[in-house]
Amino acid sequence: MLLIACPYCGNRPETEFRCGGQAHIARPEQPGALDDQNWSEYLFVRKNPRGVHAERWNHAHGCGRWFNALRDTVTDRFIETYPMGERPRSEQGGATAPAATSDIQSEARA
Amino acid sequence: MLEVRYRTARTLPLGRVEARPAGVAIRPAEAEARFVLRIRSTEGEIAGLPLNRPINTVSGDDRRWIARLGPDEWLIGVPEGEADLLQTSAASDLAGRAHSLVDVSNRNVGIDVEGARADELLNAGCPLDLGEAAFPAGSATRTLLGKAEIVLIRRAGAQPRYRVECWRSFATYVHDFLKEAGLGIGEG
Numbered sequence: 456m457l458l459i460a461c462p463y464c465g466n467r468p469e470t471e472f473r474c475g476g477q478a479h480i481a482r483p484e485q486p487g488a489l490d491d492q493n494w495s496e497y498l499f500v501r502k503n504p505r506g507v508h509a510e511r512w513n514h515a516h517g518c519g520r521w522f523n524a525l526r527d528t529v530t531d532r533f534i535e536t537y538p539m540g541e542r543p544r545s546e547q548g549g550a551t552a553p554a555a556t557s558d559i560q561s562e563a564r565a
Numbered sequence: 566m567l568e569v570r571y572r573t574a575r576t577l578p579l580g581r582v583e584a585r586p587a588g589v590a591i592r593p594a595e596a597e598a599r600f601v602l603r604i605r606s607t608e609g610e611i612a613g614l615p616l617n618r619p620i621n622t623v624s625g626d627d628r629r630w631i632a633r634l635g636p637d638e639w640l641i642g643v644p645e646g647e648a649d650l651l652q653t654s655a656a657s658d659l660a661g662r663a664h665s666l667v668d669v670s671n672r673n674v675g676i677d678v679e680g681a682r683a684d685e686l687l688n689a690g691c692p693l694d695l696g697e698a699a700f701p702a703g704s705a706t707r708t709l710l711g712k713a714e715i716v717l718i719r720r721a722g723a724q725p726r727y728r729v730e731c732w733r734s735f736a737t738y739v740h741d742f743l744k745e746a747g748l749g750i751g752e753g
Contacts, residue, residue: 516714
């Protein structure tokens with residue numbers, strides 16, 4: 456059985472969870488200013504990497520909360536899970552600067 | 566002023582008959598009042614029941630209990646006659662704080678599962694680790710049993726005593742599932 460570490464409940468069986476697709480997608484601040492190409496990319500175009508992928512997960516049959524997870528799509532191993540609005544620990548202090556999460560609407564709401 | 570307000574007695578969808586496969590008692594619970602409380606902060610208490618306990622634990626006793634199911638979600642159970650009382654004291658205890666208190670008495674059905682091998686029986690359909698270390702007395706969580714979502718509560722005491730709370734429309738499925746699972750205990 457695959458165990459997923461919910462940030463609130465700890466290790467729980469995979470069947471209690473639902474995947475919500477790619478994480479850290481910021482809604483454009485001015486959707487009206489975008490052309491069709493950029494808007495459709497925001498809506499529909501997602502990464503499909505072979506390797507580490509940042510995803511949103513929902514502990515649907517548990518605490519009901521959304522959180523983010525880094526998962527290796529090859530091995531299905533969960534590298535880490537972290538609450539909404541945060542960046543992965545493995546990224547902090549690295550080359551990538553953490554995004555200002557407050558302007559990511561979907562995450563600020565969670 | 567009428568102190569006691571009457572509530573329509575509810576029919577119990579599962580009846581009262583107790584099943585005892587392999588020494589595990591599967592007993593539909595009596596009608597009970599239940600509430601779902603959503604509030605952001607965990608300060609204070611509601612009608613004497615504490616809010617600040619860790620996530621996935623239950624406090625109180627068998628009659629009046631409060632289970633914290635998530636960071637901001639609680640399931641509260643009280644005797645049916647105290648339903649109005651709880652709502653009144655919640656209004657005063659939580660005055661001035663944004664919260665929602667929803668009466669789900671008619672939505673939920675309780676089944677008590679008790680006996681030395683109750684954890685084995687539940688594990689027929691529940692993927693959680695119900696061992697003493699992972700799910701000690703006083704634990705409570707939402708999880709799955711077979712295809713149905715349940716809230717599983719482990720009461721205090723050394724002997725395993727569980728309460729399975731499910732939605733009314735799943736109740737016959739959950740009840741039959743438990744009874745059938747009891748037939749397989751001790752085999753293989």
